[in-house]
Amino acid sequence: MKQTWRWFGPKDCTLIEEIEQAGATGVVSGLHHVPNGEVWTRAEIEKRQAEIATRSDGTPSSLKWDVVESLPVSEDIKKQDGAWRAHLEAYKTSLENLAEAGIKTVCYNFMPILDWTRTDLAWRLDNTATCMRFDLIDFAAFDIFILDRADAASDFPAEVVEAATARHATMLDADKQALMANIVMGLPGANQELTFDDFKTLLGSYSDITSERLKSNQYTFLREVLPTAERLGMRLCCHPDDPPFSLLGLPRVMSTEQDYAELIAAVDSPANGITLCSGSLGVHPQNDLAGMMRRLGPHVHFLHLRNVQRESDMFPGSFYEAEHLGGSTDMVALIAAVLSEEKRRRAEGREDWNIPMRPDHGHEMIDDFKRPQQPGYPVTGRLRGLAELRGVIAALSSDFANLSTDARDNNA
Known part of the structure; x- marks a missing residue:
């Protein structure tokens, strides 16, 4: 797996060299200052690439911008009102500019108003x-x-x-x-800050939009933009709902394995894919993350590896962000399924066999309390998470792990 780290730009509390020190080999970022629906220009993309390629002391870093998270889908596109057609054209132009800059993986979501709650x-x-x-x-x-x-x-x-x-x-x-x-x-670092009145107004604008209509709008969005992405050799990957159940009467369309299977079937394209977020999907007790990876693996273009602890059998119910190897999801089984999919892709000769992942979220701990933090994105907490995930990957990838039981006994 390509081990990456989310970085929100120059205002992020994490320095580029600290990402290197954490062991990540790539960066996940976005142009959070560009309003939703506007074009991401080559100049702004190249500026962010230069920022990622440079440490705070001015020396070159070993990192590059590997994954876009997120190229926002505007509320107008989700509702198909207002300037939605102009926003679609801007989205295609942004994809063109990203591809020219060498960035081929783009994460997006189709959640109304808030990116998480x-x-x-x-x-x-x-x-x-x-x-x-x-x-x-x-x-x-x-x-x-x-x-x-x-x-x-x-x-x-x-x-x-x-x-x-x-x-x-x-x-x-x-x-x-x-x-x-x-x-x-909403999403820390996002390009819009909602007042309470803004929130209520936006909420009201979704009053007549059902889950079926929102899903149909998503398929329309994909049919519009995927030909551009496919021509450019890009991979779009949809992030699941967070949490994966309806809130505030708003529709949800990406909460279960069935939702993703329908997404892939609705728009058949190698550019149409999945961001498998084990935390968001793990809140739903019916989501078998390792099984989803085995069944949907060819379409998974990006991984968010984190864990949540469901606090009861009630669904919907309360939950909290757990340790990466704790919580309600069997992270070892999920990583094993990912490594199996990567092995299958290598055998097929797919150039995208090395699936980018990032340690999503983390506990605030130790030095995290001594500096400003994006909620959910502490430096030390994510460092711990990445180290734990890297340990599982190393163990499952080792020659010893791949020996037969008899061979292991003979080598013990």
């Missing part, structure tokens, strides 16, 4: 590290009482509504403001 960005663990968490009761309290969305209570089980009512009654104004800020934060 958490209720707590620094939840304290027993060992005093912190992580991001989604608390269903807190979220219901926000949706029903703070946002005051019409009929919101009907989207939750009666016991959740009862618990949310009790919790909201104990919240101070500061608690409500903090919860609101966490939920509307």
Whole structure:
């Protein structure tokens, strides 16, 4: 696997040389300052490439920009209103410019409004590290009482509504403001900052868009842009919903294996692919991540490796970001399935056999508390995650691991 690291640009708290020190050999980045729907120009792309290729002391780094995350799909495209056709043309032009710069893998998502949702960005663990968490009761309290969305209570089980009512009654104004800020934060480093009023306006604009319509709009988007991507030898890979269930009455279209199978079947193209995010998909108890990798592996162009701990058997339910080798997903089995797919690709002669992955998210720990951090993207926490994942990869790739049982016994 190509081991990469997400970097949000010059304002990121991680230095380029620290990414090298962590052991990553590539960078995942995006032009977060460019408004959604506008063209990513060659000048801006080359500027970001130069930033990645240069350490803070001015010396050359060993890194290059390998994966785009994300080239945003505008809300107009998702809804097929406003300037959506102009945004489609801008998207194609951006793909042209990225390909000319040598960047061929582009991650995107089709989630309405928010790229992820958490209720707590620094939840304290027993060992005093912190992580991001989604608390269903807190979220219901926000949706029903703070946002005051019409009929919101009907989207939750009666016991959740009862618990949310009790919790909201104990919240101070500061608690409500903090919860609101966490939920509307969207993606750290993204190119739009939503006020509460912006959020409510955008939410209302989706009132007549069902999951079926959103999925149809996604297929239309792909039919428009994939011919360009295919001609350029590019790979587009869709990130799953985070979390993989409906929130705020908004539709979801990429939450299960079936969703991805339908996506691949709907638009048959080598450029149409998957970002397999083990954290987002792992929240859904029916998603077998290792099995998904085995069955959908030829279409997986990018990997986010992280783990979540589901806190109960209830679905939808609460969860938190776990250690990379802990939580509800068998990470060793998933990595074994990835290595098997890479071996199959090498045998086929595919040039994209080395699938890029990044250690997604991480716990804030040790020196992370001493410097500013993007929520979910601490330096030390991700360093630990990458080291653990690298250890699993090395173990499963070793000659000893590939010996027969008898041969292992003879070598013991």
